[in-house]
Amino acid sequence: MASVQRLVLDVLKPHQPNALDFAHAIAALGESYRVDIRVVEVDEQTETLQVAIEGDGLDFERISAAISENGASLHSIDEVSVIGK
């Protein structure tokens, strides 16, 4: 079965939670999760992020739910790295 190792997502989120808390919320989903966030653009009420997540067997559904729960919306999946097992 294929396993997702890396995802790069284009995400729009409100200013709160901040990028650090947002990264924590995603990283908390798995022990091997490593989250890198780059703020691409800041508007009056929102900011656009490039969220890179690495880990062994990333659970996209849970990541997507965590993004929504934190008030953000997933715009696109920009990069994917999957290995077959």
Added chain:
Amino acid sequence: MALKQITTLLEISGSGEIMRRYFVVNGFDGALTMLGLLMGFYVSERVDLAVVITTCLAAALALGMSGISSAYISEAAERRRTLAQLEQAMVTSLNESHHARAAAWIPWLVALVNGIAPLLIALIIIVPLWLARSGMVLVPGPLPAAMVVALIIIFLLGVFLGRVGGTFWLWSGLQSLAVALLTVGLIYLVG
């Protein structure tokens, strides 16, 4: 609701400061109202202690109810407006997010703090009256003892504000105390 969730909602909505402000402002209201009532009874002379306690208790409850209802109505409207603006900026519904939960729960938390602060402080201030009613002898008399408690609480609220604002705590405490003493003086003149 778990403590962690409440902390998250407070952080997301930035309500910690608002709650602290409400606590101090309405706590000050409660303490000053009690001080005014007590001073009014003191200058009136020969008022039965039971009447004083009942009146103070009624005022404390009214302050509590007023604090809860007014804060809930204004905060709920404010949070709904903020959420709608955010949804507009995000071009999506935030129904399942912490932001929507904050919009639903934070008004209740803020209202509770806003109502409990004056109620709790007023109840502490009238403790000497209850003690005197239950037979304890208070050297300065029940009304002056309660007024001293009120002045101490007002001073402490001032100290707290000074620490929050980063100003000299004693100066801030004395400023609050000056307002309380001015109130006492005015009531004395009226009475």
